[in-house]
Amino acid sequence: MKKILFVEDEVALQKAFGTILKDKGYDVVSALDGETGLKLAKEEKPNLILLDLILPKIHGFEVLKKLKEEKETQEIPVIVLTNLEDMENVGKALELGAMAYLIKAQYGLEEVLEKIKKALGEI
Amino acid sequence: MIYGIINLMIFKTTLQDLNISAQCKKYNLSLWQCPHFFFVLMGIVMAGVISAVYGIGLHFLNDPQVIALVVLFLTAALFIITFVITKSFEKTAEANRLKSEFVSIVTHQLRSPLTSLSWAIEALISGEFGEVDKKQLEYLKILKENNSRMGELIKDLITVTKVEDGSQFKNKEKVSLEKITKDLIFRFQPFSQASGIDLKIKADEKLPEVLTVINQIKIVIESLIDNAIRYAKPKEGKKGLIEITIVKKEKNIQFKIGDNGVGIPKEDQKYIFQKFFRSQNVKEMQPYGSGLGLFITKSIITRLGGKIGFKSEEGKGTTFWFILPIK
Numbered sequence: 001m002k003k004i005l006f007v008e009d010e011v012a013l014q015k016a017f018g019t020i021l022k023d024k025g026y027d028v029v030s031a032l033d034g035e036t037g038l039k040l041a042k043e044e045k046p047n048l049i050l051l052d053l054i055l056p057k058i059h060g061f062e063v064l065k066k067l068k069e070e071k072e073t074q075e076i077p078v079i080v081l082t083n084l085e086d087m088e089n090v091g092k093a094l095e096l097g098a099m100a101y102l103i104k105a106q107y108g109l110e111e112v113l114e115k116i117k118k119a120l121g122e123i
Numbered sequence: 124m125i126y127g128i129i130n131l132m133i134f135k136t137t138l139q140d141l142n143i144s145a146q147c148k149k150y151n152l153s154l155w156q157c158p159h160f161f162f163v164l165m166g167i168v169m170a171g172v173i174s175a176v177y178g179i180g181l182h183f184l185n186d187p188q189v190i191a192l193v194v195l196f197l198t199a200a201l202f203i204i205t206f207v208i209t210k211s212f213e214k215t216a217e218a219n220r221l222k223s224e225f226v227s228i229v230t231h232q233l234r235s236p237l238t239s240l241s242w243a244i245e246a247l248i249s250g251e252f253g254e255v256d257k258k259q260l261e262y263l264k265i266l267k268e269n270n271s272r273m274g275e276l277i278k279d280l281i282t283v284t285k286v287e288d289g290s291q292f293k294n295k296e297k298v299s300l301e302k303i304t305k306d307l308i309f310r311f312q313p314f315s316q317a318s319g320i321d322l323k324i325k326a327d328e329k330l331p332e333v334l335t336v337i338n339q340i341k342i343v344i345e346s347l348i349d350n351a352i353r354y355a356k357p358k359e360g361k362k363g364l365i366e367i368t369i370v371k372k373e374k375n376i377q378f379k380i381g382d383n384g385v386g387i388p389k390e391d392q393k394y395i396f397q398k399f400f401r402s403q404n405v406k407e408m409q410p411y412g413s414g415l416g417l418f419i420t421k422s423i424i425t426r427l428g429g430k431i432g433f434k435s436e437e438g439k440g441t442t443f444w445f446i447l448p449i450k
Contacts, residue, residue: 012235016243023252083234083235084231085281087338104234105237105277109242109245110249112242
C-alpha cells in the first residue's frame with residue numbers, strides 16, 4: 001500500500017480528502033503544520049507528499065526547501081496543493097523541487113486524484 | 124546602553140522613512156501619489172515661498188525684526204499644514220493597504236473550506252461512499268452549484284484586491300493580442316457551440332505587439348468573451364453571433380467585441396462598470412453572477428494605461444471596446 005503524507009492545516013480538508021484517499025486504497029499520514037510535516041516525512045518515508053503552503057509553525061516553502069536539502073527526504077516527490085495562485089509562487093515552488101503545483105480551487109477531485117496517480121507512477 | 128539602542132532604532136526608523144522609494148513601494152503607489160514624496164515636494168515649495176516672502180519683505184518692510192517674524196510665522200503655518208495633509212494621505216494609504224490585505228487573507232482562508240466541501244460533494248456524487256438516490260443527487264447538485272458560485276465570487280474578490288493594490292502590474296512584456304484572443308476563442312469554443320453562438324475574429328495584418336501584462340490582459344479578454352457568449356441570444360432559429368476585431372489605431376491597438384444579444388438598458392448604462400452592478404435584463408437571463416467582471420475589466424485597462432467603453436441598444440446587442448498603447 002502506497003503511503004501519502006498530507007500536510008494541510010485546514011482540518012475539514014484533511015478529513016474530507018484524507019478519507020477519499022484512504023478509500024482509494026492509500027495509507028494516509030496527516031500533518032496539520034509544517035513542523036510535524038517535516039518530522040513525519042523523515043519518520044514515515046512516504047511515497048508522496050501533498051503540501052499546502054500557508055502552514056502554521058513552518059511555511060510550506062521552508063518545508064519544501066528542507067525536504068529537498070535532506071538526503072533522506074530529497075527523493076520523495078512533492079505536490080504543492082494550495083490556493084495561492086500567483087505565478088511567483090508557482091515558479092518558486094517548482095524551483096525548490098516541487099513536482100507539481102496545483103491550485104485547489106481550480107482543480108476538481110478527479111483531476112487531483114489523477115495527478116497523484118501520475119506522481120506515484122500508477123498511470 | 125539602552126539609550127544607545129533606542130537612539131539607533133530611532134535613527135534606523137528615520138532612515139527608513141527617508142527612503143521615499145521604499146515607502147511608496149510599501150503602499151504600492153506611484154511616486155507622485157506617495158505621501159512621502161508629497162512631503163518632500165511641499166518642503167521645496169515651502170523653501171520657495173519663504174524666500175519669496177523674505178524678498179518681498181525686504182522690499183516693502185524696513186524693520187528686519189518684522190520680516191523675520193513674518194517669515195517665521197509663515198514657515199510654521201506652512202509646516203503644520205503640510206504635516207497634517209501628509210499624515211492624512213499616509214493614513215488613507217495605510218488604511219487602503221490594510222483593507223486589501225484583509226480581503227486577501229479572508230478570501231484565501233475562505234477558499235480552503237470551500238475546496239473541502241467541493242471535493243467531498245464530488246466524492247458523494249460519484250457514489251464513492253455508497254449509492255445515491257435521485258432526490259439525494261438532486262440536492263447534492265444544488266450544493267455543488269452553490270459551492271461553485273461561492274468559489275467564483277471569491278475568485279473575483281481576489282482579482283479585485285490584486286488589481287486595486289497594483290501588485291500584479293509590474294512585469295510588462297510584448298504580447299500579441301491576436302494570439303491571446305485566438306487561444307481564448309479556442310478555449311471558449313465548446314461553451315459558444317453549446318450556446319448556439321458563432322465566434323469570429325478579424326485582425327489587421329502585421330498587427331504590432333503590445334507592451335502589457337499578459338495575465339491581466341487575458342483576464343480582460345476572457346471576461347469580455349465570456350459575457351458576450353452569455354448574453355448573445357440566438358434569434359428565430361438563427362445562431363447568435365460574436366465578432367471580434369483587433370486593429371491598429373495610431374499609437375494604440377483597439378480591441379472590439381460585438382454581439383447581437385440582449386443589450387444593456389439605457390438607464391443601466393451609466394452604472395455598467397460599477398462594482399457589484401448587474402442590469403435587470405441580465406439578472407433575468409442569468410440569475411447568478413458577482414457583478415464584478417466589468418469593474419475588474421475597467422480597472423485593469425485603466426491600470427494598463429488604456430481606455431474602455433461600449434455601445435449598446437437593448438434587444439439589439441452590445442459592442443465593448445478597449446484601446447491599449449502599443450508601448
